[in-house]
Amino acid sequence: MTVQDRLRIENALLRYDFWLEMRGVRGSRRRELRRELRANLVEASADVGTTRALFGIGSPKELAHAANDGDPTRPRWSQGAVWASGVFTLVLFSLMFTATAFTAGVEASGVTGETVRGFVFPWFGIDFAARVEPDGRGFAVGAGGSFVPVVGLPLLTFVVVSKAWRVLSRGDRSAVASMERA
Structure with missing residues (x-):
């Protein structure tokens, strides 16, 4: 995996983390979700390439919304x-x-x-x-x-x-x- 591919994955993870924070997900849960997404993206990048892997997850905002782990309190x-x-x-x-x-x-x-x-x-x-x-x-x-x-x-x-x-x-x-x- 190239440096550019790693940067693109980290950029997607940062945006995902931002939207998780905006949804009210606690820090420990956000770390778990980021680790899981990073592992999935690295694995998918090896199989189909980074571009297709990133397109596969869709929008980080929608992905964070789908996680639905927000704490309303x-x-x-x-x-x-x-x-x-x-x-x-x-x-x-x-x-x-x-x-x-x-x-x-x-x-x-x-x-x-x-x-x-x-x-x-x-x-x-x-x-x-x-x-x-x-x-x-x-x-x-x-x-x-x-x-x-x-x-x-x-x-x-x-x-x-x-x-x-x-x-x-x-x-x-x-x-x-x-x-x-x-």
Whole structure:
């Protein structure tokens, strides 16, 4: 088997593992399923070739869906992290766009040599500041009080999407189960 064939198989395994994680399959079970799929792909590659073996398994997403080993009570940490990263990026981009627009407004107003502060919709509680030098070349931009949207919104997204409270409810169930056994 060539290096390229091994890389193609490992790529399929990574995608399969990703979709298993998105379905809520536990790590130990994912390792078992990956080992099994790797062994099947290596064996099939020796028989019919890597391309036909990979086409034979179909889509890794559908294969992971067919495994149906997801635990509905397990928090979805990866999904939470993906969504929180997206919200973090969106918030930073929006803040930068707003700060740039605020600075352009200060420059268009003709105010030079002093710092102009203001609040911009929809960023309640964030103090934007801009300074345009008299020669028109220097800008100073600030966004004070942006901790809540930059950290709070992605954190809230992470908790809601990952359903982190499931960890607490799972602990309660295990405590109840241990009490019933006693």
